[in-house]
Amino acid sequence: MAAVTGDSQDLAVVPGTSAEPTTAPAAPHISVRDLWMVFGPKAAAVPANKELCELPRKELMQRTGNTIAVRDVSFDVAPGEVFVVMGLSGSGKSTLVRCLTRLIEPTSGSVVFEGENLLEADAKRLRELRRHKFSMVFQNFGLLPHRRVADNVAYGLEVRGAGRAERRKRADEVIELVGLAGYENSYPDQLSGGMQQRVGLARALAVEPDLMLFDEPFSALDPLIRRDMQNEVIRLHRELGKTMIFITHDLSEALKLGDRILIMRDGRPVQIGTGDELVGAPADDYVRDFVSDVPKGDVLTLRWIMRPVSDADPTDGPELGPEVVVRDATRVVLESHKPVKVVDKAGKLLGIVGQEEILAIVAGAR
Numbered sequence: 309m310a311a312v313t314g315d316s317q318d319l320a321v322v323p324g325t326s327a328e329p330t331t332a333p334a335a336p337h338i339s340v341r342d343l344w345m346v347f348g349p350k351a352a353a354v355p356a357n358k359e360l361c362e363l364p365r366k367e368l369m370q371r372t373g374n375t376i377a378v379r380d381v382s383f384d385v386a387p388g389e390v391f392v393v394m395g396l397s398g399s400g401k402s403t404l405v406r407c408l409t410r411l412i413e414p415t416s417g418s419v420v421f422e423g424e425n426l427l428e429a430d431a432k433r434l435r436e437l438r439r440h441k442f443s444m445v446f447q448n449f450g451l452l453p454h455r456r457v458a459d460n461v462a463y464g465l466e467v468r469g470a471g472r473a474e475r476r477k478r479a480d481e482v483i484e485l486v487g488l489a490g491y492e493n494s495y496p497d498q499l500s501g502g503m504q505q506r507v508g509l510a511r512a513l514a515v516e517p518d519l520m521l522f523d524e525p526f527s528a529l530d531p532l533i534r535r536d537m538q539n540e541v542i543r544l545h546r547e548l549g550k551t552m553i554f555i556t557h558d559l560s561e562a563l564k565l566g567d568r569i570l571i572m573r574d575g576r577p578v579q580i581g582t583g584d585e586l587v588g589a590p591a592d593d594y595v596r597d598f599v600s601d602v603p604k605g606d607v608l609t610l611r612w613i614m615r616p617v618s619d620a621d622p623t624d625g626p627e628l629g630p631e632v633v634v635r636d637a638t639r640v641v642l643e644s645h646k647p648v649k650v651v652d653k654a655g656k657l658l659g660i661v662g663q664e665e666i667l668a669i670v671a672g673a674r
């Protein structure tokens with residue numbers, strides 16, 4: 309999915325620089341710096357204590373009763389970007405995302421949202437932000453069972469104090485938007501899992517949030533329904549351009565939805581990058597392992613496989629941009645009797661891709 313503002317390529321870390329904080333070209337929508345979340349007694353003392361921070365998880369727990377769920381995480385999310393947080397169970401994804409809106413109180417660091425450090429907001433301001441600026445979609449849908457679809461969708465507006473007519477109008481709009489028209493008066497248990505999650509999506513959209521947070525929203529759904537819901541998020545993002553932070557432990561979901569992906573391990577950020585950067589230049593064996601089964605041709609772009617032009621290369625072949633995905637370039641390259649020239653927007657020749665480079669990827673040799 310393309311970022312609505314800015315070129316996601318520009319937002320990315322340079323391949324191989326792994327977890328360096330990335331700087332968005334425009335003012336970031338949300339900017340996280342040096343964020344720590346330590347559970348347990350005297351948690352605040354842990355981040356500053358190098359010796360404690362380096363202890364294995366079990367030993368830290370035995371010695372101090374603390375668990376480090378998020379350690380020293382920094383990243384920016386640009387307006388309109390879809391930023392995915394990915395990692396195995398226990399890697400700190402949920403804690404990190406809950407810290408962003410202070411559903412969990414971070415131990416230290418800063419979270420600047422639209423220029424405001426949320427860690428300094430008082431309870432009143434925080435309530436205001438949660439009602440007007442953020443919304444969250446949960447894995448277990450989080451619907452109120454005794455309320456009809458329309459009332460579930462309008463719940464956030466009701467909390468905000470909106471009148472009945474306004475609530476109903478807005479609920480109808482978003483119910484239509486997520487494809488649930490006709491089900492306004494149903495109860496959640498009369499709907500399938502996928503439809504219930506559409507209600508969850510509609511409820512999150514109803515309040516017109518600036519930032520949408522998704523906590524593994526589709527993990528409980530069947531694969532086909534899950535695919536439909538991913539496509540639904542892509543469509544809604546295209547139509548509404550909301551900034552989204554999306555947690556998943558599923559790499560294919562991360563690659564499908566994310567402009568950029570943050571990979572977490574044991575609370576640490578291991579790599580932040582676009583899908584092709586993770587696949588083309590994994591920061592370590594953990595990331596390499598994650599991406600090992602990804603069909604490379606579906607993710608890598610020509611810039612990853614092009615070679616320098618040599619004197620022997622004909623340079624009158626067809627031209628393609630460096631951002632073209634290998635899969636999409638395959639036909640042009642294989643049908644051409646000459647190597648394809650990889651050319652940037654200014655017309656500068658960057659490299660050459662011939663049949664060997666394509667076949668090496670398609671056959672999985674690289």
Ligand SMILES: Nc1ncnc2c1ncn2[C@@H]1O[C@H](COP(=O)(O)OP(=O)(O)OP(=O)(O)O)[C@@H](O)[C@H]1O
Nearest residue numbers: 347375376377395396397398399400401402403404
């Ligand atoms: N309230 C808590 N008290 C103590 N430790 C906690 C608490 N919540 C989470 N943790 C610990 O923090 C670490 C990160 O947990 P978290 O739930 O954020 O991971 P996750 O990547 O979201 O995992 P999952 O995909 O299973 O939800 C884990 O070791 C977990 O046991």
